[in-house]
Amino acid sequence: MIPILLDVPLQLETERLILRAPYQTGDGHIVNEAIRDSIHELRAWLPFAQELPSVEETEINLRNAHINFLKRDSFRYLIFHKDSNDFIGTTSLQSIEWKIPKCEIGYWINTRFSGNGYMTEAVKELTNLGLNYIKFKRIEIRCESTNFKSRSIPENLGFVLEGTLRNDDLSADGSKLTDTCFYSKIK
Structure with a gap:
């Protein structure tokens, strides 16, 4: 497989959600607003x-994500509610290793939409894309052991907890060592 020649859909659809690649001008504003609304969580x-990024910094981040999508280095999708078109969060296939092939799924949600199963629905669709369309042999989800909301997603989707790496990473603010849970789903 030659990754650059792989046709990866720019938009995915679930029962309630639309996941689309971040390539539209102005996406930085809506994503930045969600970061601002959810910054404490x-x-x-x-x-x-x-640090709260500026709208310009968020726009630059999304344009770089689009470049990475085109280069097949990662596949980030913005998540929108089908009916209201509200921006819900992001999810991505990242840390791709094409020789294996495998990747990791990352995600975050706008706090005002958490608790409705939206992220589980989006990650389920992204897992399906990764395993059944792109043909990854392994998909991982890594999260801090005390982030129970994040851990519930792979657990609800049938990912296997392969283990917890103790003192594996620094907390988001860099102030202490944390443990990382490793989940996987294989083909």
Whole structure:
């Protein structure tokens, strides 16, 4: 397989959601607004949320994500509600190793939409894309052991907890060592 020649859909659809690649001008504004709305929750888990980014910084991040999508280095999707068109969060196939082939799924949600199963629905669709369309042999989800909301997603989707690596990473703010749970689904 030659990754650059792989046709990866720019949009995915589930029962309630539309997942689309971040390539539309102005996406930075809506994503930045969601970061702003969710900064207190995101700050606990994500290094990028330690400082509130500007709209311009978010726009640059999304344009770089689009470049990475085109290069087949990662596949980030913005998640929107089908009916309301509200921006819900992001999910991506990242840390891709084409020789194996395998990847990792990452995600974050706008706090006002958490608790409705949207992220589980989006990650399920992305897992399907990865295993059945792109033909990855392994998909991993890694998260801090104390992030129970994040852990519930792979657990609800039948990923296997392969183990917990103790003192594996730094907390999002860099202040302490944390344990990382490794989940996987294989083909």
